[in-house]
Amino acid sequence: MSDATTLCDIGLIGLGVMGKNIGLNLADNGYKVAAFDLNEKSVQAIAHQDETERGAQQDARILPVKSLGEMLEKIKKPSIIILSVPAGKPVDIICSQLLELGLQQDDIVVDTGNSLWTDTVEREAGYNGKFVFFSCAVSGGEVGARFGPSLMPSGDKNAWSRLEPVLEAISAKVDPETGLPNARNSYTEALPTGEPCVTYIGPAGAGHYVKMVHNGIEYADMQLICEAYQYMREALGLQPKEIAAVLREWNKGELNSYLIEISAEVLDQDDPETGKPIVDIILDRAGQKGTGLWTAVSSLQVGSAATTIAQSVFCRALSSIKDERVAASKIFSKAPALNLSEDEKKAQIKQLHDALYCAKMCAYAQGFDLMKRAAKEQGWDLDFAEIAKIWRAGCIIRAVFLQSITKAYQRDAQLENLLLDEFFAEQIKQFEPAWREAVINSIKAGITMPTITSSLSYFDAYRNATLPANLLQGQRDFFGAHTFQRVDKPTEETYHLEWSQADRPLVRIQ
Structure with missing residues (x-):
């Protein structure tokens, strides 16, 4: 077991283009990260880049781990785990594996991939009571992930209260008066200040x-x-x-x-x-x-x-x-x-x-x-x-x-x-x-x-107050008796014209 003082703040799963850069962004902002990927070369690559950027004289900010089990051992409890994996089945596979390894009810798993919003709604409901499934959509590409993306989090409000300082720290910043970005384009530059480009969007799926x-x-x-x-x-x-x-x-x-x-x-x-x-x-x-x-x-x-x-x-x-x-x-x-x-x-x-x-x-x-x-x-x-x-x-x-x-x-x-x-x-x-x-x-x-x-x-x-949908409604009523409303009657009333009859009577339907 690791000493509590040496444990990482966050677990990160998935070290592709976005995941690697989110990890380095977290590290820049003072968070120690336990990083895992199925591709061991990706794990070593982020650790090497971390060492290159921080210099050999400073303590490692990113800890490479060889398994999900090791990652869970190396992070603080209750855990915050960030997923940066392809949308769809990979998300559920990893969540199932984490559950088998002992994920707890108050642990948070954050999906940062481009998941379909309805899948996110289903996942939060399905994992409810087992752990907290939370989503945080990310925009900005490789550079945004590295130096400050726009973030769209949604899900459990209590989880948001725990995640808010983390997500605000890594997000892009803007000047509140001009609305212009306070950009950071290199890890050697000072961390930008200003309004963070992250806000709680709403319940599961909204983000x-x-x-x-x-x-x-x-x-x-x-x-x-x-x-x-x-x-x-x-x-x-x-x-x-x-x-x-x-x-x-x-x-x-x-x-x-x-x-x-x-x-x-x-x-x-x-x-x-x-x-x-x-x-x-x-x-x-x-x-x-x-x-x-x-x-x-x-x-x-x-x-x-x-x-x-x-x-x-x-x-x-x-x-x-x-x-x-x-x-x-x-x-x-x-x-x-x-x-x-x-x-x-x-x-x-x-x-x-x-x-x-x-x-x-x-x-x-x-x-x-x-x-x-x-x-x-x-x-x-x-x-x-x-x-x-x-x-x-x-x-x-x-x-x-x-x-x-x-x-x-x-x-x-x-x-x-x-x-x-x-x-x-x-x-x-x-x-x-x-x-x-x-x-x-x-x-x-x-x-x-x-x-x-x-x-x-x-x-x-x-900008047109009258569209040809009036003719369209006439067409629909002619061939399918779909009814129509009248401009000179209350809108809750609907009518049908007996088009094929000689006298063409007008019938009020409701």
Whole structure:
């Protein structure tokens, strides 16, 4: 048995990209970690990196262990164990093994993987009384995990009270006044101060649901940028490095974000082997791990019109049929190339900027609307101002205008839709004309901008007091007697018209 003074504070299982960096982040913040992975090389790698970073003269911050049993022996009781393993069966396999090894009722197991939120709900219920199963969704990728991610914890409130100081310590930090990240990019730098990018989201599953929507917005945001890139490349004839310069200019204003920043970096990079722009060497077939799909499916299930997010998932599906697209390109010719002056190109680049900004606002509005509707269905009390706050740094969709989203929900916690906030309404009014021109230009040029166009259709439908659903309801009643409501009668009353009869009597159903 280990001496209590030498025991580790936390057990860490899973030392892949995310797990290893979470472990080193914990160590930077003063926590001693017992680290385990089925791959012994991964265990030795984190121990070696810990030694390299802290120096041989200082005590080890990360203790490599060879088994789960050894890990349980080396950590303080009641235990805090963090899982960073693939979502699905691996989570349950490890939990079962820990139970067999003597996990106790007051021990906490924290799932930090990209688990489906309904699985998290089932796990908390299934392990209740055996140990405390808690979830903490993580966003920020490798660098975020290492130097400060955005964290979305949910589950037992008592467990949260124990975990709060740990998670606040390792999370990203922002300046509370500006909303800008207080970044830390190296282990040699001082630990950042500011508001931590972590807040208790709610009961089991709520955190993973919010992370799922975050990833859905991420899908949309990435696709929006890609569409602007393709138009500049194909319609305006700009080279990747020229587009990188445009994005860097955009990053100084309303579009400032991590995704714009890294897109410029990608476009500026040459292939080490050929010397060509790396973007021209990368195969145009996009992968996905499911969270965007889950978001789109959930939007359909709860009746939230997350059309931009769903369209971004469809775009990845279209990208996957590369051979078919190549075959189609040989049958159908492209629209004639544009012959524009430099001033006309500059004008269209400005229109693209405005279109991207407006579409981005719609994507975020859809994401928050989806969370609102899901929360109502599940009985969650989500704080949207806090959610926007924790996305200002650390996560993939971090952007300067999340500060504006935070303020919008601080002004009105019950805001029905982000586009109804006075700030965002004025922004849309200001940039809408250019948005329309950009969509028109893309159609004329035959260059697809599906998410930017879908966002405009979403906006036009949302702002329209009367939609053609009245005709649709007439169609449904005609062929299926599905009934309809009337604009001149109470909405709780429904009617059916006997369409096939000569006199067509109107029948009130209820």
